Amino acid sequence: MASYHLLIKPFLKSPPVLQAASLMILACLLLSVMGGMIRFVADTGMPVFQIVFLRNVAGLLFFLPWFFKSGLGVLKTKRIGAYSIRSLVGFASMISWFYAVSVLPLADAVALNFTAPIFGTILAIFILHETVGIRRGSAMIVGFIGAMIILRPGLTEMSLGAYAAVFSAITMAGSITMVKLLSRTESTAAMVAWTQILILPMSAVPAMFVWQMPTIEQLLSILFIGLLATLGHLSFTRAYSLADASVVMPFDFFRLIFSALIGFIFFMQEPDLFTYIGAAVIFASSIYIAIRESRVSNAHADAKSKEILARTKAETRSGPTS
Template sequence: MSVSARKDPKSVEPGMLVRLMPSPMARGLLLAVTAGVFFQCLNATVKLLVADMPPLFVAWGRWTMGLLLIAPFLLAGAGLKAVRTSQIHLHGLRAVFHTTGYVLWYLAVALIPLAEAAALGFSGPIFVAAGAALFLGETVGPRRWLAVIVGFVGVLIIVRPGFVALNWGTVMMLASVPVVAASNLVAKKLTARDSPQVIVFWQSVLATLCFLPFAILDWHLPTWTQLGWLLLAAVFGQMGYLLMTSAYRLADISAVQPTVFLGIVWAGLFDFFLFGRSADLATFAGAAIIVASTSVIAHREALAARRQRG
């Protein structure tokens, strides 16, 4: 898959990136880290929006704007042929997982700080690594398991279960994690035949349709300012999914997932500068462990890919 991904004319990777980083694994990890920044920008924008708008209307609005952004570029010229897929059943399955997981996520993010939301989401790689081994046939080596486990220890230090009372936001965020992990596993399966652009297009179409009933039940007429924020959320979200789906084409999903641990850094910064919350010592200690585990796995995987080319 790595070689075909490098030569795929539909790849979102710049040619200069391929020349500077010949290793597909290294490029995959870099794209995943960059996607994480966009996703945390999306999370911060959504948190600002749900302060004044119904969370599930925001979810529908974000996907509707995203579809309006991506559709003209993909359909120009070739029309529907540009987004033809033989895996519509898998796209539909992913839409079920994605909608279920993110209904819980959008409700939760209105109730808890971004850093806590990011920390709770870090349990996702446990489910993804296990699912990749069980359902995708990937070889999950000891280095990857160790990175996931060490990173999750950092998450436990931040969340401190048993010492801090759980609220409904925390419970819903925890419930969303395995469902979102299932959506990511289906996305990895889709990359075998579909380009990242096609995958994000169908994700946008189906998510818009799936979230529409929730939006109708809690309809809100947005102001022009709120429409602008929804558009910004769509840009962040679509870029994040394009980059992450491209990362899945280049690297095993179990190798990519530990990079999401870096999200605690971006989430903590947004909490401080946008919402006036500062992380405590436990958050910084847990984040340090998380970043260290992510850095080690990225370095080890790059070295392994270099030896394989040699």
């Protein structure tokens, strides 16, 4: 316990930006190891649908203590339809991601996953009615070129795993867009709780058709995946709460580094040069998009604050009438 406090106190006293960077790198490591564990379980012969279902069961087990602490009140909502869409899109993203990781080199899957912010910007135009200027539009085109460098259509045969990785990025962007919509009226606790509850039966249905009796080794691996997912996403979320996206997002590139190392050490995977070049291009465009979104969001917040302040001053000057 003493050693724990010895390690944690200096971290908590460090600047928020340093904490955010450290947590983001930790999240990248945890999620990369999770990807390696998914590949390991898939290599043992367990079907992807079953892995997804058991991972959700494990995630729910680690989530229950927090849920009991928050109470049933967190489930009160009038937007169950929106929650269902968000959970369905998230489930599709999870299945396609797990499949991509099970058949592609880990670094390739992660590199293609970096396209999610690009698809998120496209969805924001049509669903959230956001205005995208020429700079963000150009960044989207650059990111698309980066994806083409990795995929090289016409030069190499597009595998089902590559399509799955891109589809996972698209559906992940859809899930994030739904979170933005829900966050206008719903709490973070409600969004987390409903997603966990709704996605479990969704994943149970396809798992029933491919079910195999898991071994003890597979079950322990799935529990570890659930733990890694929980800790990884907590670290990820906390990092973004401590600093702007434009500060935190560049550290997400560590996911590619860690995934490439895990793939090479444990699965003898060697990504080619095009993967690194394409990933760098995609990542650069994603960072630019994040910076632009952060600036636009801050500008809107400042404008709203000035408007509220001006209205308050006007009401103060007018004063009560007698």
